[in-house]
Amino acid sequence: MLKFLNRVNRKVRTCTLLLFVLAFVVSCGPPYDGDVIVEIENEFFNSSNEPIAGLAVEYQVSRSYGTDDSFSFVTDENGAIRFSIFNPRGDFRIYTTSFLENSRTFTMAKLKPDRLNSQRFYVLAFDEVVYFELRFSSSNFQRSISNIELSGIGNYAINRDDPEVFNLELKKNQTITISYTVFDSYDNSSETFSIVREIGTNDISETLQF
DSSP: OHHHHHHHHHHHHHHHHHHHHHHHHHSSSOSEEEEEEEEEEEEEEOTTSOBOTTOEEEEEEOOSSSOOEEEEEEOOTTSEEEEEEEEESSOEEEEEEOTTSOEEEEEEOSOOGGGSEEEEEEOOOGGGEEEEEEEEEOSOTTEEEEEEEEESSEEEEEOSSOTTEEEEEEESSEEEEEEEEEEETTTTEEEEEEEEEEEOSSOEEEEEEO
């Protein structure tokens, strides 16, 4: 069954770019950059850090009006999905329905083309998860957060209303490291910092000054 799904998956990948070309031509105000093609390679793991084969994954690219674009794939034996599309201008979201019969949503919003590639996601059951709201605050308007990286089992998404609020969905009882880069527009400099946090069984909210 898995081999059959993988064959179907390969055929779907072959047709995906052609479908995006068609959508770009016939749509008014398409949510893609027609000059930039990006390679998507995502991997999906369970809470034990094991790849999930045969996982149905739905991708959606948001439009400013009308119905969002939607297309689906199935992970291979390594828990991976690979395909090519025009660079999305809108929010790029992932929906999964796991073998745990839980639905999970991940958001890839406002990311550069090279950040769309090689991203790892964890499909976690509801009772495995705690939530961590991480807010960045600065009195200097010339400083902003240009990048954030999570080392640990979990997922994060940029807050759509506030680019300096990050909502993390994390596995309980683990140690995580968060690295973040501060950009200063005054002299075009960047500096990266790291914090380590112990994650228990309760939700967390924290504000970091930068």
